[in-house]
Amino acid sequence: MRGLEKKDWVLVENMLVKTIPKYELVNRVITFGLSSKTRRKLVDLACIRPGMTVLDAGCGPGTLSEMIAERMHEGRLFLLDPLDEMLWQAFRNLMKFDIEVEFVKGLMEDIPLPSDMFDLVVASYSIRDCMDRDRAIAEMKRVLKRGGRLLLLDITRPENGFEKIVSIHMKYFVPILSSIVYRKRENPWKALYKTYVNMWTPSEMVRAVRRHLAVEFFITFALGAFTLVSARK
Template identity: 30%
Template sequence: MTEQTQQDGSTSAEQTTHFGYKTVAANEKQKLVAGVFHSVAQKYDIMNDVMSFGVHRIWKRYALEMAGIRPGQQILDLAGGTGDLAALFSPRVGPTGKVICADINSSMLSVGRDKLTDLGLLGNLEFVQANAECLPFADNQFDAVTIAFGLRNVTDKDKALASMCRVLKPGGRLLVLEFSKPQHEWLSKAYDLYSFSLLPKMGKLIANDEDSYRYLAESIRMHPDQETLKQMTLNAGFASCEVFNLTGGIVALHRAFKA
């Protein structure tokens, strides 16, 4: 049997899913996504600045402020990659707190560890290679869990959201910062033109990898829209979820609370 991939990115018993616009075996997606990020890790930060015109830094700062992080808290940053959010969280939690930067991809973690070492921020930071679908942490461990521009690459998003809920303390916060669906037709058309015409060419020029950035553009289009992801979050066990559209909905921040 062959499964039709669900809108929310989940898979049925037939175990197929999407990798960009391609249909692949669910157990193959993790390896394919790993290949993308092994390929782009060294140029990832440069490409983020170029392809977002630096605006990704504003989006991440917004997520930081919405997280409400305080000294002494325990923070898990999933798909933490090159450490942008971890670097922002570290001074907020201070010497009595802890930030775990977790990523499934060893190449991204290596780049992040080197970068944050150079910034002198390792005192309250820990790097862990982990799969968001089966987090290797105790129940009720973290005050906040964040995942920025990583959920769309997860094979089973429902399982990952439930795992995030499990490791949060009661009253803890989940923040999902992710590309989403533009709220205006003219913006959507302009965004499509940019994503499929210019973005792969920038990937080829800067990272020598056109295919990976074509996949990234496709993965954004296959990601659940704002309302679908909100409902998935509630289904995963969160008591409430708010959605904040940024840059006309090109990016959305979902903030959910555990009961």
């Protein structure tokens, strides 16, 4: 699976802008708290050290970056996203931290930053929105220093017989639950199913990363509905 078609990518990105006011609240509700739990696990495994240079690829409103900034104390944190609205929200959320933060507009498939720059690249719930996921991973590898680390977290399609259960949840229950919290006629979370059905299984996600980097380990959550991969350059 290469990624989203251009027309679907435009639809999803337009919908993402509308999620900003209640982005994390709705995501916690529709995942029963697992979106926050898995991000915290990623940050725990990142082993943040003073002086690190970190890239949050597909940062959205900066939810993961806030968790990282709390542990950095000193260093440089870069946030990358194709949407101005997401970067502005991330800016508002990261203003409270006394570290060097930079905001970069761009696609994960074409990161407008130098090669061999980062100790750590993280991407949470963003690679499924790419038009070319393989190229996105290649780009994240390019900007990593030698020995640098990638932590990739996203929704995946279970391959253990539970895929149908997760698919039903995404298609039918996510729109209902998100509508209760979002309370607006046009519900942007309806677009989530479009990205889900096009997403990798856990083993496909690991193989995709392994084509570019040395996979250290991977962890699945909720019967394989979420997968976290750790890899090094």
